[in-house]
Amino acid sequence: MGPSERREGGAVMEKERRLELATRGPFQLDATVRLLQRRPTNLVDLFENDRHVRLFETASGPVLAITENAGTVDEPKLVATLRGPAVPVAVARQLESTLRRMLGLEVDPAVLSTLGSIDQRLAPTVRALRGLRPPRFPDLFEAFANVIPFQQVSLDAGVAAVRRLVERFCSPRDLDGRRFYPFPRAERVASARVETVRATGLSGAKAQALHGIARRIADGELREEEMDRLPTPEAMRRLVELPGIGPWSAGLLLLRGFGRLDSFPTRDVGVARGLASVLGLAPGTPFDQASFAARFGDAKGLLYFLSLGSQLLGRGLIRPAEEGSRRQRRT
Numbered sequence: 001m002g003p004s005e006r007r008e009g010g011a012v013m014e015k016e017r018r019l020e021l022a023t024r025g026p027f028q029l030d031a032t033v034r035l036l037q038r039r040p041t042n043l044v045d046l047f048e049n050d051r052h053v054r055l056f057e058t059a060s061g062p063v064l065a066i067t068e069n070a071g072t073v074d075e076p077k078l079v080a081t082l083r084g085p086a087v088p089v090a091v092a093r094q095l096e097s098t099l100r101r102m103l104g105l106e107v108d109p110a111v112l113s114t115l116g117s118i119d120q121r122l123a124p125t126v127r128a129l130r131g132l133r134p135p136r137f138p139d140l141f142e143a144f145a146n147v148i149p150f151q152q153v154s155l156d157a158g159v160a161a162v163r164r165l166v167e168r169f170c171s172p173r174d175l176d177g178r179r180f181y182p183f184p185r186a187e188r189v190a191s192a193r194v195e196t197v198r199a200t201g202l203s204g205a206k207a208q209a210l211h212g213i214a215r216r217i218a219d220g221e222l223r224e225e226e227m228d229r230l231p232t233p234e235a236m237r238r239l240v241e242l243p244g245i246g247p248w249s250a251g252l253l254l255l256r257g258f259g260r261l262d263s264f265p266t267r268d269v270g271v272a273r274g275l276a277s278v279l280g281l282a283p284g285t286p287f288d289q290a291s292f293a294a295r296f297g298d299a300k301g302l303l304y305f306l307s308l309g310s311q312l313l314g315r316g317l318i319r320p321a322e323e324g325s326r327r328q329r330r331t
Contacts, residue, residue, distance in 0.1 A: 015085065017092045021067070021078035023105040028131030029069045029078070031318045032103050035305055036135035039159040040317065043166045043181040052103075055173055055180035056095060060086045062173045064180060065095055067103070073131045073321050078105075083175070104133030104259075111261070111299050115306060118296055121279045122306065128320040129309045134302060136259045140224040141186035143257025144213045147249050148206050155270055164200040165189075189214035209244025216242075224258075232260050252304075261301040264293040274307030 033052045037045040046053040052067040063084035071077030080099055082092055100106060112130060116123035137143040145165060150158030169184035169192070189197060189211060198207035216222035222242075227235050232254060239250035247266065254263035265271065272289045281287060293300040312318045 015083065015087065017082045017087045019080040019082065019092065019096050019099075021080055021096065021099060021103070021105060023076055023078060023103075024109055025072075025074045025076050026109055026131035026321060027069070027076040027078070027105075027133065028073055028129065028318070028321055029067070029076075029103075031129055031132035031309055031312075031321075032135050034312050034317050035132060035308055036102060036137075038155060038308070041159055041163060043163050044183050053180075055175070055182045056098070057171075057182045057185070058084075058091045058095070060084070060088055060091050062175065062180075062182065063087055063091060063095060064175050065099060067099060076131075078103075098138045101136050101259075102138050104135055107133050107259075107261075109133065112302055112306075114299055115296060115302055119279075125278050125306055125310050125313075128313060128322070129306065129318070130321045132305060132309055134259065134261060134305050135256070137257050138183075140222065140227075140257065141189075141214060141217050142183050143253055144217075145184070145189075145210060146256070147252050148210045148213070148244060149202060150252075151206060151246075151249060161201050165197075165202075168196070168200050186214045186217040190218040205244060209242075212243055227258065232262050235260070236263070255301045255304060262298040264290075264300040265304060266290045266293070268304070271304055271307045274311050275303060278307065278310050 029052060030047065030050065033045065033047045037047065040047070044054060050068060052065075054065050056063050056065060061084055063082050065080055065082055067078060067080040069076050069078055080096070082095060109131065112126060112132065116126035137146055146162060149161035149165065153161075166181050166184060169188050170181050172179050172181050174180075192211070194207050194211045197211050198204055200207075202210065213222065227238065230238065235254060235258070236247075236250050239245050239253055240247060245253070248268060249265075251263050251265035252268075254260040255265065266289060268289070272287055275289060275292070276285065276287050279287075293303055296303060309318060313320065
């Protein structure tokens with residue numbers, strides 16, 4: 001063992017491990033993480049110096065995962081560094097699986113290019129974002145907690161609500177000389193009073209819905225594995241049966257929580273606005289997003305990410321893929 005290792009129960013416990021996250025090119029880490037976090041004010045998923053930084057609570061304690069692309073967009077070389085008081089092999093393997101899920105590393109990057117083939121108006125944005133992957137939240141409760149607060153409010157208002165939820169219910173950790181915030185667990189929210197959840201700024205209905213979902217997950221009544229086995233229409237039906245979950249929420253949960261690219265959250269004003277801009281439609285032009293999305297079949301969920309990605313490109317939060325293909329990660 002090296003000086004950074006110790007033994008516990010016969011297993012080697014390392015304070016730092018490096019993982020290689022193999023994936024096909026093209027891959028844009030900045031685009032994928034920005035879509036995951038939605039806004040830079042996200043307390044949990046950070047993107048700093050071209051690195052995705054996130055703290056996870058594990059069975060062996062807090063582990064900080066720092067993921068970077070040491071290659072290019074076309075020839076990615078993703079490396080994750082795991083740091084914590086102890087990082088046993090089992091924990092490292094679990095975090096590798098979690099990071100692969102969150103960053104969409106198993107999704108075929110060629111699927112995105114089909115959008116530009118179906119409608120040429122999308123082609124310039126598809127080229128600029130050709131390395132994005134559809135991100136997923138790492139577990140079921142985090143997915144619900146990143147959907148319910150966004151119901152019928154702006155994206156910025158939803159992000160602010162989730163930030164307050166994290167501040168109230170997580171246990172922040174000080175590592176490497178700074179504070180990091182893991183996402184709260186369902187059990188923590190389930191054990192609180194509804195009034196405490198509402199104090200984060202959620203409406204009474206949203207607080208009741210999120211608290212109820214947390215209890216169902218904590219009690220094992222609502223399990224991701226069971227939903228995973230269902231076809232998308234049946235999964236949609238099951239989700240809308242839950243209190244506080246309508247068609248828009250169910251569609252977004254299927255897309256961002258379960259990775260169902262055949263799901264598209266209809267009646268989303270922000271998505272409609274973003275797509276109209278990408279398509280070059282004049283303000284006030286009638287736009288039926290459901291009919292438009294239906295043209296893209298099982299890949300229609302990517303339209304949601306393309307819409308959000310185009311807005312983040314406009315804000316300068318994502319670099320066009322052509323930049324990343326010409327040079328390596330900035331230091």
